[in-house]
Amino acid sequence: xxxxxxxxxxxxxxxxxxALLLSRMGIGYLTILVAIGILTPIICGSKKDAIFxxxxxxxxxxxxxxxxxxxxxxxxxxxxxxxxxxSSTVATNLFIGWLVPVLVSIMICGLASFIGxxxxxxxxxxxxxxxxxxxxFEASDELNQIDTDNLNKKEKRNLLYLTPIQKAKNRNxxxxx
Numbered sequence: 001x002x003x004x005x006x007x008x009x010x011x012x013x014x015x016x017x018x019a020l021l022l023s024r025m026g027i028g029y030l031t032i033l034v035a036i037g038i039l040t041p042i043i044c045g046s047k048k049d050a051i052f053x054x055x056x057x058x059x060x061x062x063x064x065x066x067x068x069x070x071x072x073x074x075x076x077x078x079x080x081x082x083x084x085x086x087s088s089t090v091a092t093n094l095f096i097g098w099l100v101p102v103l104v105s106i107m108i109c110g111l112a113s114f115i116g117x118x119x120x121x122x123x124x125x126x127x128x129x130x131x132x133x134x135x136x137f138e139a140s141d142e143l144n145q146i147d148t149d150n151l152n153k154k155e156k157r158n159l160l161y162l163t164p165i166q167k168a169k170n171r172n173x174x175x176x177x
Contacts, residue, residue, distance in 0.1 A: 002147060003100060011040065011043050011044040011049060011053075012044065012049055012053045013039075013050055013056070014055060015036060015039065015040055015043070015044075015053050015057075016036075016053050016056040016057045016060060016067055017034070018034045019053075019057045019120045020060060020061060020064070021035055023061060024123030029061075030108060031059070031102065033054055033057070033104070033105050033108040033109055033112070034107050034108060035112075035114025036053050036054050036105075037050045037054065037108060037109040037110070037111065037113040037114050037115070037116055038107075038113070038115050038116040038119065039116060040053050040113065040117055041113050041116035041117045041119075041120045042120045042123065045111035045120065046122070047114065047116070047117050048115075049112070050109045050110075050112070050113035050116060051105075051106055051109050051110055053109065053166065054105035054106060054110075055102055055105055055106065055109075056123055058098075058101040058102045058104070059098065059102065059103065061101070062097070062098050066094075066097075066174040075131060095132065
């Protein structure tokens with residue numbers, strides 16, 4: 001199993017974790033989403049994987065950054081203002097707080113994945129063209145048989161270096177004569 005097979009199988013998780021590490025290094029959120037959208041189709045092979053990777057990245061980064069918002073309590077005024085909050089309101093607010101970055105990641109990764117898919121197709125076509133440059137011809141034994149008994153060594157050596165097209169031209173000349 002090659003490294004590319006492993007990347008294709010676990011590509012979504014690996015790319016999401018790498019994106020989290022890059023975001024912790026200071027690279028912007030939108031830049032990472034565009035990079036996910038472009039690179040994931042090249043590595044994994046589909047636009048759908050890019051969108052899932054963006055959703056996973058947005059979800060994990062939301063989960064990791066939510067507790068950091070709780071530190072804002074230190075900056076709140078010391079006077080207590082009673083606010084009645086139900087658990088359904090908190091759940092709805094948390095869901096909307098998760099939904100916004102996920103929708104943004106779906107849009108950005110979806111648009112960038114079109115570019116990534118075009119690049120992946122371009123790369124695959126280039127490698128396919130390299131393989132198509134080699135041509136193989138099959139010829140029956142009857143056409144390739146030349147009477148070598150009556151030829152001298154120099155003529156036999158020249159026959160070895162002829163291409164199949166040159167051999168066919170020579171046969172046509174002999175048949176026409």
